[in-house]
Amino acid sequence: MPPLRVRVGDFQLGPKEKKAINEILDSGRLSEGARVREFERRWAAYVGTAHCTTASSGTAALILGLAALKHRHGWGNGRKVLTTPLTFIATSSAISVVGWEPVYVDVDPHTFVITPDSIAAHLSEASDPENYALILPVHLMGYPADMSAILEIGRRYGIAVAEDSAQAHGTRYDGHVTASMGLFGAFSFYIAHNIQAGEMGALTSNDAEIDRLARKLKAQGRECDCPICLRHEGRCPRLNANDSDEDYDPRFTHEMIGYNFKTMEFQAGLGLTQLDRAAWIISQRQKHVRLLNEYLAPYADILQLPPYSDDVSYLAYPLVIRRPDLISRKELRHRLEERGIETRPLFGCIPTQQPAYGHLKAQYEGRLPHAEYLGRHAFYLGCHQYLREEDLAYVAETFGEILAGLPKSVAAKERV
Numbered sequence: 319m320p321p322l323r324v325r326v327g328d329f330q331l332g333p334k335e336k337k338a339i340n341e342i343l344d345s346g347r348l349s350e351g352a353r354v355r356e357f358e359r360r361w362a363a364y365v366g367t368a369h370c371t372t373a374s375s376g377t378a379a380l381i382l383g384l385a386a387l388k389h390r391h392g393w394g395n396g397r398k399v400l401t402t403p404l405t406f407i408a409t410s411s412a413i414s415v416v417g418w419e420p421v422y423v424d425v426d427p428h429t430f431v432i433t434p435d436s437i438a439a440h441l442s443e444a445s446d447p448e449n450y451a452l453i454l455p456v457h458l459m460g461y462p463a464d465m466s467a468i469l470e471i472g473r474r475y476g477i478a479v480a481e482d483s484a485q486a487h488g489t490r491y492d493g494h495v496t497a498s499m500g501l502f503g504a505f506s507f508y509i510a511h512n513i514q515a516g517e518m519g520a521l522t523s524n525d526a527e528i529d530r531l532a533r534k535l536k537a538q539g540r541e542c543d544c545p546i547c548l549r550h551e552g553r554c555p556r557l558n559a560n561d562s563d564e565d566y567d568p569r570f571t572h573e574m575i576g577y578n579f580k581t582m583e584f585q586a587g588l589g590l591t592q593l594d595r596a597a598w599i600i601s602q603r604q605k606h607v608r609l610l611n612e613y614l615a616p617y618a619d620i621l622q623l624p625p626y627s628d629d630v631s632y633l634a635y636p637l638v639i640r641r642p643d644l645i646s647r648k649e650l651r652h653r654l655e656e657r658g659i660e661t662r663p664l665f666g667c668i669p670t671q672q673p674a675y676g677h678l679k680a681q682y683e684g685r686l687p688h689a690e691y692l693g694r695h696a697f698y699l700g701c702h703q704y705l706r707e708e709d710l711a712y713v714a715e716t717f718g719e720i721l722a723g724l725p726k727s728v729a730a731k732e733r734v
């Protein structure tokens with residue numbers, strides 16, 4: 319195999335990133351501190367929410383949002399969350415680990431997100447709509463779900479709506495940034511995402527109580543709620559500041575059962591360097607999607623190309639094989655990888671194609687036709703900010719070589 323030439327994602331450690339890391343090392347504080355607080359403040363401002371709490375990963379951020387909702391209402395296990403079958407599995411696993419049940423409706427075949435129609439149809443037929451805790455769309459590959467219509471359905475049924483925006487950093491919908499419209503929004507800053515931090519997540523919200531509960535839950539439900547004792551240099555101002563005769567330390571008194579989902583200064587420091595360049599990152603990715611769409615237009619009879627919008631912050635460049643009778647995803651991916659072009663499958667339809675949810679297979683088989691088709695025939699390539707125009711031309715040339723040989727690919731033959 320030749321070295322990878324067109325990766326799905328890339329991270330370049332320049333002088334600014336190195337400076338940020340060195341400053342953290344010199345500061346002597348590695349666990350959550352000033353950079354984490356600064357990242358939270360700036361990310362909330364960027365998204366347009368009143369609050370932001372970081373977490374150790376996007377999965378952790380989702381769990382915090384769900385667990386905060388559960389605590390707020392004093393709900394038990396077994397409630398349902400209406401969500402998408404086509405996503406990275408973390409959305410479903412977060413629902414499952416808080417003791418709730420993911421319920422799936424089908425997606426739009428072009429933008430991969432759950433549709434208001436499929437949500438409304440499901441709820442109108444549900445015998446127990448009062449048992450649904452949440453509607454949780456995922457803005458997959460950067461494409462926003464139709465939030466106005468979904469929020470309206472949520473209001474009609476009295477069900478809150480949240481947003482998994484792990485793959486959409488800075489996507490705009492109707493003048494809002496994704497993850498600012500629902501009860502909470504979850505982000506992942508995993509290394510392959512647009513704003514990169516290695517491993518980190520964030521929960522954004524306009525709901526002060528959700529944010530307060532999430533902050534507590536991420537730190538073992540402790541009573542202490544000042545911003546990590548920073549202002550007090552480790553001396554807790556509330557130490558023994560209660561009416562009890564007992565020795566009281568709020569840092570080691572826990573009002574709820576929680577997690578350790580705190581992050582580190584390194585991740586926040588790196589995230590801040592990327593946030594400084596968010597506009598450039600997004601516009602480079604958009605430019606690459608436009609160019610690839612132009613280059614691959616001759617193959618649109620075989621491949622469904624991604625719809626382009628200036629409002630979308632693209633995670634990657636998704637393609638769907640329209641003619642699996644001419645070329646399978648397995649073969650196309652293999653031939654691209656063989657030529658140094660990295661690819662990933664579009665995750666799989668969770669209840670029917672992911673072994674972890676095999677217990678749901680019989681229930682959902684054949685009922686999510688778009689998600690099942692995409693789970694078998696969709697995949698993505700990189701469109702990241704470090705690709706050069708010659709890399710994209712190489713992608714076009716490689717697709718030409720592979721697709722031109724196909725029997726009925728008239729357009730492809732003409733191009734080559």
Ligand SMILES: Cc1ncc(COP(=O)(O)O)c(C=O)c1O
Nearest residue numbers: 375376377406408409484506508
């Ligand atoms: C849609 C979606 N949700 C949640 C996550 C989980 O994020 P993390 O990998 O940071 O835990 C991801 C990760 O890529 C994701 O794509």
